[in-house]
Amino acid sequence: MLFRPKDLADGAVICIPQPSHSWLSGQLVRAWGNDGFARPAPYEEVCLGAALHDIGWLEWEAEPTLNPETGLPHNFLDMKPPTHTRLWTKGVRQALAFGRYPALLVSLHAKTIYTTFFDFNKAAPDDARLIRSFLDTQEDFQRATVEALAADPRMAPDVTPDAIERNRRLVAATDRMSLEICWGITGEVAIPGVPTATGDVTELHIRSPHGDPADLTLSPWPFAADRVEVFCEGRRLEGRFADEAALRDGLQKAERVEIRAVFNPA
Template sequence: MLFRPLPDGSALAISQPAHAWISGQLARAWGGAVAGVDRLPELFILAAEQHDIGWLKWEAVPTRDPTTGRPYDFVALPRDQHTALWSAGVETAAASYGPLVALLVSLHGLAIYALTPDETRTPEDLAAVRRFRAEQETMQGHLRPQTAASDAEIADQRAILLALDLMSLVICGAMGRSPRRTPPVPLAGEMARLALAFPGDDWDRLTVDPWPFREASVTVACLARHLPHGGFTDEATMRAALAAAPVMPITATLTPA
């Protein structure tokens, strides 16, 4: 789960699958002269939309972070639990959508863990991440020969998925409001980072430079739950409050800088 803080101390709680849905919407809009492709393959769009499929069961019964009294933020969940969810997601994707989607989910999981230097991890977290890496490298060895995509195509799609994931996190408010740059993505003839910025005081418009989408603007949306200020003393109360929380739409329009 991820959270967009509000000025009164309350927050919008967004499930990982809902955030991934925004990634899928962005993937479907990707294309044009700057991107260097007319559109992305349908299986890639599916992978972008489902890259957090491993979180489905957890989101239905989230666990409480004793530090905040709220459901665990996606970056705060202990690594042994976090890696288990990713592993389950790869297995579910393989069974439900086939080898290419599962491979992209697996590669994305490794890319996420590579963003944090190993030397900063606790021994327990490092052990969990190393187990996950070994497991996923073995899984990828089984999945890759079953796909029709070339290594170059898979590398490009992995890079785009990582960028779309970051863009969605920014849109959802999980990265704050400071300008961001995505990891390098393949555009027409070059690798480039996309600069992301909120031009105003609201969350409803984000500029992107260079512009990798077909249309002059792209509007994306998902649903969130409005949690009150403060935390909860126990897990049952937290889950009941989350289930009863008002549902609110999150909408953002992306435009060129």
């Protein structure tokens, strides 16, 4: 779960489930593609993989755990390796029910997250071993999946190293864009490592020209349409909680709110 507290003056927070955030990422991928930024390929599989990248959180989001230090659900950034490696493992298996290519992208995104943000040098030895074991298992899955898909003439062009790297970067970029939207952009944020149509990477800049997180500009422009609107759903949670039963009841009764953002070219 992630939170948007910035626009609430009364101490309430907007709680956004991980699968809701990842659905927003899928919407961004579905709108993607122009002369400068290649349309996703295979299109439906990449759109689905982006939308499913946090599918492993479904069970946790139905019964979130309480962070006793905050009185709120655990922020996804505060989860410990035994929990998030279990969720990622389950997520890859769940995504496989939709197809091998979406599951491959979910697995690759897990690798991206750990190799980018996890500091093996500072981690506890048990945590580092656990994540290395997880990554080894995922690499075996990725290798076997690519070999199987390469035997399919329809899928073979989309499992070359360049194609896989392009799609891995696209899911990572739209995941970061979605997170920034959910957190609430009131200034400017940069999205690095975005794949272009030429095979290079660039940096996107999202700006809120009027301090409104729903009214955004983007440059360079990666979308097919000249205006793109995306949305997901959160819950407005008031107060703090002393036990998980009260927290879950509070979330169940919380007001549903829409997180919406409109992009226009800068």
